[in-house]
Amino acid sequence: MSAFMAPIIKELGLKPLDTPEDVSLSVRYGDDGVRYAFLINNSAADKRLCLSELNGGTELLTGAVINDLIELDPYGVGVIALQQESPAAKDAY
Numbered sequence: 001m002s003a004f005m006a007p008i009i010k011e012l013g014l015k016p017l018d019t020p021e022d023v024s025l026s027v028r029y030g031d032d033g034v035r036y037a038f039l040i041n042n043s044a045a046d047k048r049l050c051l052s053e054l055n056g057g058t059e060l061l062t063g064a065v066i067n068d069l070i071e072l073d074p075y076g077v078g079v080i081a082l083q084q085e086s087p088a089a090k091d092a093y
Contacts, residue, residue: 020047023072039070039078047072057082
């Protein structure tokens with residue numbers, strides 16, 4: 001997490017999601033209630049990460065169900081569809 005974002009996340013009372021250096025994570029919400037996680041490996045090295053918050057999601061590029069380990073190729077991307085949420089649950093993030 002960047003030095004810029006750390007105080008903002010703390011002030012808002014959000015739970016940070018730690019990713020390896022050079023890996024970015026963005027979560028977007030679809031109109032249908034599905035959350036989409038976008039992972040981008042910005043380095044020339046393979047990256048491996050475990051984010052329990054993504055478990056049970058489906059990696060849309062491979063069809064694999066996420067169960068702890070996510071592997072990204074050099075400069076690779078991951079697009080993960082997560083479970084649908086109610087509007088009230090969405091506001092909790």
